[in-house]
Amino acid sequence: MEIPDLRPYIKRYDEEARDYKEFDNMANDFKNKTFLTKNELLRIAEWKLRRLYFPKHRKEIEKNTDSLIEETTEKAIKETDDKTKVEILDELLHGVGIPVASAVLTVLNPQDYAVIDINGWYALYHEEKKLFTSSDFKQYINKVREIAKNQGLTAREVDKGLFILGRNMRKQKDLNSTFLV
Numbered sequence: 001m002e003i004p005d006l007r008p009y010i011k012r013y014d015e016e017a018r019d020y021k022e023f024d025n026m027a028n029d030f031k032n033k034t035f036l037t038k039n040e041l042l043r044i045a046e047w048k049l050r051r052l053y054f055p056k057h058r059k060e061i062e063k064n065t066d067s068l069i070e071e072t073t074e075k076a077i078k079e080t081d082d083k084t085k086v087e088i089l090d091e092l093l094h095g096v097g098i099p100v101a102s103a104v105l106t107v108l109n110p111q112d113y114a115v116i117d118i119n120g121w122y123a124l125y126h127e128e129k130k131l132f133t134s135s136d137f138k139q140y141i142n143k144v145r146e147i148a149k150n151q152g153l154t155a156r157e158v159d160k161g162l163f164i165l166g167r168n169m170r171k172q173k174d175l176n177s178t179f180l181v
């Protein structure tokens with residue numbers, strides 16, 4: 001399936017998503033950061049995981065020392081390979097999986113990064129997926145960048161559009177399967 005013009009989906013995301021302003025605030029607050037503090041990492045994780053999954057992950061993230069978070073995020077930010085960036089964050093920090101790692105990279109550089117999630121993945125690959133690997137992220141971010149280039153958008157804008165598009169597609173699939181029973 002060809003990805004449609006994402007601008008209407010981006011507009012809808014901006015109109016209905018309560019958290020996009022928090023993302024923009026973080027991106028502004030963390031602009032030009034060379035590492036993150038524990039509180040900054042917790043803020044990003046809370047945004048990504050919403051209130052549903054955050055309490056469990058908060059306990060895990062808080063197990064990391066301040067210096068470990070600062071050193072690890074600095075190492076990931078300096079890394080040039082996208083797959084390695086998320087692996088560093090995922091493997092060295094408690095409570096940070098691939099989705100939160102992608103959120104960290106996106107907050108720090110929304111021009112070039114996008115947050116991997118089930119809706120965006122579904123929009124691109126028509127596949128339900130709940131667990132992501134670093135290879136999945138590499139595949140996803142390459143496709144997002146291709147779309148961004150073709151549509152004159154940032155990776156984060158593509159991210160927002162794919163979120164709404166994928167959510168709509170998944171809802172339609174669920175509706176269609178309900179009528180088949």
